[in-house]
Amino acid sequence: MPALDPWVIYDHPIRSKNDKGVLVDKPIWTPHKGQLIIANNYTTNQVLDAGRRFGKSINGAKKLLPEAFVAKSLANQLKIDGLRREFWIVGPEYSDAEKEFRVIYNDLRALGVPFDRPGTYNDPIGGSLHISLWEGTFQIHGKSSKYPEQLVGEGLCGAIMSEAAKQKEIIWDKFIRPTLLDFNGWSFHSSTPEGKNHFYKHWQFGQDPANKDWASWKMPSWRNHFVFTEETVDEHVYRLVELSRQNPGASIYSLAEQHRLIIDSKILGMINDSTPESFLQEIAAEFTEFVGRVFKEFDEETHVTDLVFNPAWQTVGAVDYGFTNPSVWLLVQLGPWGEINVLDEIYEEGLDPTEFAAEIKRRQLNPQGLHFFYPDPADPAASQILERTLGIRAKAGTGGELNNRLNHIRKALKTPRTVIDEHSIDLEETGLYEGETRPQLMFDRRCARTIQDFLNYRYPDKKEETSTKQQELPMKKDDHGPEALGRMFAGIFGSYAKPGGARMHKANFSTRSRKEKEKVQAVTPKSPGFMRPALHERTGTDFPKVNKRTRRL
Ligand SMILES: Nc1ncnc2c1ncn2[C@@H]1O[C@H](COP(=O)(O)OP(=O)(O)OP(=O)(O)O)[C@@H](O)[C@H]1O
Ligand SMILES: [Mg+2]
Numbered sequence: 425m426p427a428l429d430p431w432v433i434y435d436h437p438i439r440s441k442n443d444k445g446v447l448v449d450k451p452i453w454t455p456h457k458g459q460l461i462i463a464n465n466y467t468t469n470q471v472l473d474a475g476r477r478f479g480k481s482i483n484g485a486k487k488l489l490p491e492a493f494v495a496k497s498l499a500n501q502l503k504i505d506g507l508r509r510e511f512w513i514v515g516p517e518y519s520d521a522e523k524e525f526r527v528i529y530n531d532l533r534a535l536g537v538p539f540d541r542p543g544t545y546n547d548p549i550g551g552s553l554h555i556s557l558w559e560g561t562f563q564i565h566g567k568s569s570k571y572p573e574q575l576v577g578e579g580l581c582g583a584i585m586s587e588a589a590k591q592k593e594i595i596w597d598k599f600i601r602p603t604l605l606d607f608n609g610w611s612f613h614s615s616t617p618e619g620k621n622h623f624y625k626h627w628q629f630g631q632d633p634a635n636k637d638w639a640s641w642k643m644p645s646w647r648n649h650f651v652f653t654e655e656t657v658d659e660h661v662y663r664l665v666e667l668s669r670q671n672p673g674a675s676i677y678s679l680a681e682q683h684r685l686i687i688d689s690k691i692l693g694m695i696n697d698s699t700p701e702s703f704l705q706e707i708a709a710e711f712t713e714f715v716g717r718v719f720k721e722f723d724e725e726t727h728v729t730d731l732v733f734n735p736a737w738q739t740v741g742a743v744d745y746g747f748t749n750p751s752v753w754l755l756v757q758l759g760p761w762g763e764i765n766v767l768d769e770i771y772e773e774g775l776d777p778t779e780f781a782a783e784i785k786r787r788q789l790n791p792q793g794l795h796f797f798y799p800d801p802a803d804p805a806a807s808q809i810l811e812r813t814l815g816i817r818a819k820a821g822t823g824g825e826l827n828n829r830l831n832h833i834r835k836a837l838k839t840p841r842t843v844i845d846e847h848s849i850d851l852e853e854t855g856l857y858e859g860e861t862r863p864q865l866m867f868d869r870r871c872a873r874t875i876q877d878f879l880n881y882r883y884p885d886k887k888e889e890t891s892t893k894q895q896e897l898p899m900k901k902d903d904h905g906p907e908a909l910g911r912m913f914a915g916i917f918g919s920y921a922k923p924g925g926a927r928m929h930k931a932n933f934s935t936r937s938r939k940e941k942e943k944v945q946a947v948t949p950k951s952p953g954f955m956r957p958a959l960h961e962r963t964g965t966d967f968p969k970v971n972k973r974t975r976r977l
Contacts, residue, residue, distance in 0.1 A: 428497075430463070430490035438534040452489070452531060458647035459483050467639035471588075471630045472614040473623070475645030475707040477652075480614040484513070484584040485527035487612055488564060491582065492532060495562035502561040509607075510563040510579065513553070514600060515586040521566035522548040524586055528564060529555060575599040579606045589615035589623035592723075593966070596622070617711045619720050624711050645691070645707045652688040660685040661708065664692075665700045701896060702885040714896040718830060718881040718906070721837040728875055729855045729970040731765045731868040733757070733791070736848050741790070741797030741816070742766075742912035744904045745806045748773065751780045752908040753797075754874065755789045758916075763841050764865045771873035771905065777806035781813035790814045798822045798912040822911040824919060826897060829910030832917050836865035840967065855970035863967055874905030881906055 437449040455463050459479055462472060463486065474480050488511055495502070495509040502508055515521035529546055532539070532555065543556030551574075553566025567575060569591045580603045585596060596613075604611060615623050630640020646656040660680075664687060667679045676696040680687055687695075695703055701714040733739075734757055742754040753770040757763075770783055784790050798819050799807045807818040840861040845851060856862050867875055880902040 428490055428494055433490050433493060434463070434486065436535070438531075440534070452535070453482075453486050455479075455483075455486075456648050456650060458641075458643040459486075462641060465639055467630075467637065468608070469611045469626075469629070469638045470613065471623070471627045471638065471640035472612070472643070473617055473627050473641065473709050473711070474614065474643040474647075475709045476616055477648060478643055478645050478709075479648045479650070481523040481586065482527055484586060484612050484614050485524040485531070487582070487584070487610075488513075488524075488528045489531055492537065492557055492562055496558050499558040499561045503559065507579075508561045508563055509581045510565070510577070511582045511584075512565050512567055512577070512580055512600070513584045513586060514567045514569055514575070514591070514595065516569055516590045518548045518551050518553065518566060518568045520587050520590075521553060521568060524584055525553045525555075525564070525566040532557075569595040569599075572599060577603050580604050580609045581607050582610045582612075585611060585613040585615075587615050588613040588626070589618035589621060593622035596626075597966070616706055617709055618705075618716060619713045620711050621720060627711075642709050644709055646688055652690055654688040654690075655686050656688045656691055657686045660687050661691065661695070664695055665703060665708075668695060669700050697886060699884050699887055701883065714883050715885065716882060717879070718883060718898045719834060719837060719878050721834060722878040724875065724879070725969040725971045726967045727837060727863055727865065727878075727971075728867045728869050730853055731757075731767055731866060732849050732853055733767060734759070734765075734846065734849050735793075736760075736846060737763075737765075739791060739794040740819075740912065741784075741794060742908040743797055743799040743807075743810070744908035744911065745777070745780075745800055745803045746773070746904065747776060750873070750904050751775045751777075752874070752904045753780070753784050753789060754871070754905070754908050754912075755791075755794075756909075756912060759841075761841055761844070762839075762864055763862070764836055766865070766867045766871055766874065766909065768868060769871040769874050769905070771871075777803075777809040778813070780806075781810050784810070784814060790816065798915040800907065800911055819915045821918060822915040824914050826910070828919055829914050830898075830906070832913035833865065833906060833910060836913070837863055839864040857968075860968055861966075862970070869971070871905070874909070877902045877905035 434453040435451045438452050439447055439449055442448045456479060458474070459482070462470065462483055472480055472483060491509065491511060498509070513521040513524045525546070537557060540556035540560060543554065543560060545552035545554045547553070548566070551568065555564040556562070569575065572595065575595065576599070583600050583604060585591065585600065600611070613623065613626055617623060626638070627640045627642070629635050629638035632638070644658065644661070646652040646661070663683065664676065664680055664685050667683065668674070668676055671679065676692060680692055691707065694707055698706065701712050704710040705712050705715040737757040737759050740756050740758065742756055744752040746752070750771050750773045754766050755768040757765045757767060759765070768789055770787060770789060772783065775783060794816060796817050796819050797810065799810070799822060801820070801823045810816065811818055841864050843851065843856045843858055843860050843862050845858040851857060869875070881898055882902070883898050
């Protein structure tokens with residue numbers, strides 16, 4: 425951006441009504457303390473992790489205002505060169521982008537800047553959010569990342585990623601970042617956090633002092649004194665959250681009074697209503713895992729496709745018992761390199777164990793070669809019925825901490841495996857191709873209810889939703905598919921957090937001596953694609969899309 429002092433514009437007075445409805449002249453923007461730090465920073469890529477109502481949208485929109493005047497000073501030259509200065513506001517939905525859009529639109533109007541007509545449209549419902557100035561040489565477009573086909577552009581001078589944590593990683597990586605390269609464009613990513621996803625990764629870039637291209641901040645909602653008008657001491661907020669954890673039944677207001685804590689009353693109200701984890705994420709902007717979706721990594725386009733039964737792979741069952749709750753049987757195949765394919769499900773309410781076993785038989789979900797299943801250990805009588813009726817054996821070691829099972833599943837959703845061509849199956853049917861990466865854990869689309877669970881299984885947000893004092897446990901709802909699968913993970917991998925890493929089931933280890941192994945490796949060197957887990961496979965979410973039937977992005 426050519427040298428220009430943005431404060432000349434921010435401090436420019438505009439006439440507007442004050443609290444009492446009287447027309448007064450006031451500066452176009454008086455940032456609060458938190459916003460001021462960001463407004464005085466000129467790093468190319470900025471990441472603002474802030475609580476709800478912090479003023480993130482205003483912060484982003486104000487970055488665009490000086491740009492309009494920079495473009496004015498360059499307009500003639502831009503016209504001669506056939507160029508324009510274009511900026512995008514990208515939100516998960518148009519209604520998100522519209523928040524920033526509305527602020528910049530109103531500012532320009534208040535300053536009497538003439539909009540190009542045609543060229544300027546303000547229609548969030550129809551998806552037209554365009555500002556055009558100076559005969560088209562300055563453009564702002566509001567976009568929704570739900571429609572990536574509309575994110576194809578070239579030569580952006582700046583991009584605002586609004587509610588960045590709620591957008592997919594691919595949106596920035598594949599659509600926005602490349603378009604900023606031509607003109608050294610800037611980016612501003614603002615959001616409340618969503619666990620430790622890609623937004624957290626960008627935030628970490630900004631925390632690295634050696635990384636000069638990125639700057640980042642973490643700011644709680646109460647920095648915005650325009651909304652949270654009473655004094656708040658940061659440390660007191662954290663102390664109160666801790667006190668509320670230790671005294672689950674106690675009144676937040678009495679605790680605050682007893683300990684003489686200085687906290688804005690609106691913030692107190694939010695601590696009172698939310699679980700500590702939800703408050704820490706939404707208001708204190710902490711990167712916590714225990715809010716929202718349990719399986720944030722699960723994505724229908726990546727983890728769901730048409731899988732095929734592979735006769736060469738091991739086949740097992742994974743079980744969660746229920747009667748009023750559904751009984752769940754998952755037919756799972758385990759590949760030689762740790763691949764886990766969930767091929768089919770029985771997910772039905774009202775079945776007693778005998779009917780459940782009969783249903784598995786009727787649907788032929790106990791194919792030849794299936795010798796074991798992984799059940800909930802709490803119902804050994806039901807397991808005996810399955811064992812007898814189906815002639816299979818229940819595996820032990822399927823209990824333990826729920827968080828252990830969840831961590832195993834999360835890891836398998838993120839861990840890559842290279843797709844290997846196998847004679848016995850036609851890969852094309854699956855949408856997977858030899859040499860591509862796939863997540864370790866995948867589902868066939870027939871597992872409709874388990875897939876729904878993976879999407880809907882959540883941590884509680886509000887206190888009244890907690891059935892337990894331990895708020896880091898998910899709600900007991902939409903959990904039957906994950907419960908069944910979790911039993912299998914516990915049975916195979918054991919405890920997640922044991923020193924030295926996860927314990928593998930003994931049978932998975934070769935009994936060959938080390939010397940023998942070295943000998944074999946020496947004569948048959950593996951191509952990189954066949955090494956597991958390979959160094960070139962970084963744990964991440966950049967898997968190819970295999971589920972062409974889902975429309976969501
Ligand atoms: N500098 C400011 N001066 C006056 N009011 C401000 C300022 N910054 C923010 N506000 C007010 O604070 C409120 C929240 O602002 P904004 O919508 O930008 O926050 P946000 O962090 O994007 O919120 P959300 O989490 O809901 O998206 C709005 O009412 C806005 O007018
Ligand atoms: Mg906002």
